[in-house]
Amino acid sequence: MTSTVTAAAVSKNFGAYQDAAARDPVIITKNGRPRTVLIAYEDYMRLTRRDRRVDLTSSLSDNELAVIEASEMDDGLDHLNTGLTGKHAAD
Structure with a gap:
């Protein structure tokens, strides 16, 4: 169980x-x-x-x-565009 300490x-x-x-993460607080x-x-x-796989668009085929x-x-799922545009989908 994770513990929290100052x-x-x-x-x-x-x-x-x-x-x-060594057993579980210890969260350390300040203020x-x-x-x-x-x-x-x-x-x-x-x-x-943990690897993050990154593919360059230049390596994709024309079909892909x-x-x-x-x-x-x-x-x-329009709300997911908010992070890309900085606007609400309804705007």
């Missing part, structure tokens, strides 16, 4: 929180707000290994580009 508490007893983080997370090295390595250009958003 930065002052971690400073006073780092070894104990280091051991706790009452979450600021950092102490995690096991193995968890850190697992997170950094045509399929993408002809695609349409399903009804009811």
Whole structure:
């Protein structure tokens, strides 16, 4: 179970929180707000290994580009455009 502690508490007893983080993440707060997370090295390595696949549009075939250009958003998903346009879909 993830625990939440103050930065002052971690400073006073780092070894104990280091051991706790080997089992579960420890959220460290500053001024009452979450600021950092102490995690096991193995968890850190697992997170950094997650590959993001990136394909360049220049590597796509003409047929693949045509399929993408002809695609349409399903009804009811217009709200997803908000992040792209900065406007509400109803605007």
